[in-house]
Structures are given as C-alpha cells and as structure tokens.
Amino acid sequence: MVSPAVNVLRYTALASGIVYGVVHRKTLQDKFDHDAARKEVQLREHWLQEAKKAWANRQKGNSGLITDPDAPGFDLEAVLKAYEK
Template sequence: MASQTVNVARYTALVFGITYGIFHQSTLQARYDEKKAGDAQAHRQHLIEQARTAYAKKKADEAAGVSAKKGTGLVTDPEDPKFDLEKLVNSWAESS
C-alpha cells in the first residue's frame, strides 16, 4: 500500500493539475474571444469599404449617364418610367 506522504503528493498533483487546466482553458478562451471579435470587426470594415467603393462607382456612373441623357434624350435606366427599350436598341445599333 501507498504511504500517506505518497497519497498527499498524488492528490496535491491532481488538484494542481485541475486548477492549472481551468486557468489555462480560461486564458485560451479569452484569446479566442478577442481574436473572434477582431476578425468580426475587420470583416465589417471590409464590407463597409466595399459598399463605399460600389456607391462611389454607382454615383460616377449615374453622373456620366445624366450627361449622356441630356445630350441624346435617351433613358438607359430600366427602372425609369420613361425607359424605352426600342430607342435604346436603336441607339446601340447606330453606334456600332
């Protein structure tokens, strides 16, 4: 049989190991949570930059389309109530 000193050493090692495991796991979880939050923030920033770029491009296209519309009277936006597909196709045929 094991002596009392050996049993005390075993249980002390067991308690120490469990305590260390709990603290280590909480540290790893905190790091993971911080990284996950940072990744989510970076993803949101990336989406915002994409939206800004798309919006700027759309505004530039609209500005170019407005000047072209004023010169020819041609409406190229299919959502516009004044849109006429036949006129658009004819203008494409003339330009090519």
Template structure:
C-alpha cells in the first residue's frame, strides 16, 4: 500500500508540474507574439509618418524650388541670394 501512495504522489506531482510548465510556456509565447505585433505596428506608424512628411514637404515647397532646387521668392525665409544669382547666370 505504501508503494501505491508513493506512485500516486509522483503522478500527481508530475501532473501539477506539467500544468505549471504549460501555463508558463503559453504565457511566454503570448507575450512574444504581443511584442512582435507591437513592433510591427510601430514600424507601420513610422512609415506613415515618413510618407506624411514627404507629402507635406512636396505640398509646401514652392513650384520654383521643385524644378531647380533654388527658392526664387525673396519673401521666403529660406531664400538664398547667391544661389538665385547663380541660377540666373546659368540661364543666360
């Protein structure tokens, strides 16, 4: 009878240990999947931000600067007189 009790203790101990390991393993798999999904979402948002910045820059850049790269509007704060004069000298 003593051996039967010892075997039952070992069986139930193994069962409990297996259940604990299963719960731990499942939680680690779930957390890894959530981390990967969060990284994927962050990368997608970075791409959207870069696209928005590029579109905004294309939208706000004056038409003159888009074709030659030089801002020809003297009222613009980024106006460069030297670059403008070189552009006009090259056209002649």
C-alpha cells in the first residue's frame, strides 16, 4: 500500500498540472486573439489605402467624365467619344 502522504502529493501534483494547463492555454488563446485582431485591422487599413489610391487614379483619369449610367449627369455621347480616344 502507498502511504496517504504520497497519495495527497500525487493528487496535488495532478490538480496543479490541470490548473496550470488551463491557465496557460487561456493566456496563449488571448495572445492569439489579440494578434488575429491586429492583423485584421492591418488588412482593413491596407484595403482602405488601396481603395483610396484606386479612387484617386479613377478621378485623375476621368477628367470629370461621368461613366456611371445611373448617375444623373451621365452623357452617353461624351463617354463614347472618350473611349474612341
């Protein structure tokens, strides 16, 4: 038979290991979530910068020409003349 002190020591070590594992996993998960959120913000900022660049290029290239057929100032003849060039 094993003495009661050894059994107490065994179960204490087992419980300590389980608690340590749960706490350690929680800290790792928090770090992972923080990094994932930071990467998502950076990705959205990158998309926003690309959209701003595309909008600026589109505005420069248009020279005031409205190419959206649903817009109130749309002029089909002007658009066709621009595409001929």
